[in-house]
Amino acid sequence: MENLLLAVESMTDALTRIRNRGAIIGELTNRLEQSTLYGSPISICMFDIDRFKTINDTKGHVFGDEILRTIAKLMSDEIRGLDTVDRYGGEEFLVILPNTHINAAQHVAERIRSSIENHLFEEDLKVTISGCIAQYQGEELMDFIHVADKNLYTAKKNGRNQITA
DSSP states (O other): OOOHHHHHHHHHHHHTOOOOOOHHHHHHHHHHHHHHHHTTOOEEEEEEEEHHHHHHHHHHHHHHHHHHHHHHHHHHHHHHOEEEEEEETTTTTEEETTTOOOHHHHHHHHHHHHHHHTOOOOOOOOOOOEEEEEOOOOOOHHHHHHHHHHHHHHHHHHHHOOOOO
């Protein structure tokens, strides 16, 4: 039992209590193998909190941590049971959408973006996120993530608070 608890803890982000980057890579590897084996689609959404450094610099890191926890919860509330939200890095999140074509992923990503934009955080702060979507095309795992990451920075360069594909 203790080993199981340690395993779960090692795959969980301590701050947001969602899965961490190590867990993402393992799950995504398995999901891509299933996608290849069964010919089923899989998409990912990558998100980054807009101007998060400014929030930390002006409101403090404790406040920033609460923003991260709240966003993780809001994202989790917008997905299906077989989907997962993971903390990819500092203020970046990755959503894995098995059995999902890119058009459906676009709707999920937009629903998440809108949910966060419309949420009133502490001190009446409005926070936005930029995001992107990518559908698996048979490439290597890190190439798949890199496509999403590249698209994410296009959303940032084009004005933030939007989803790109």
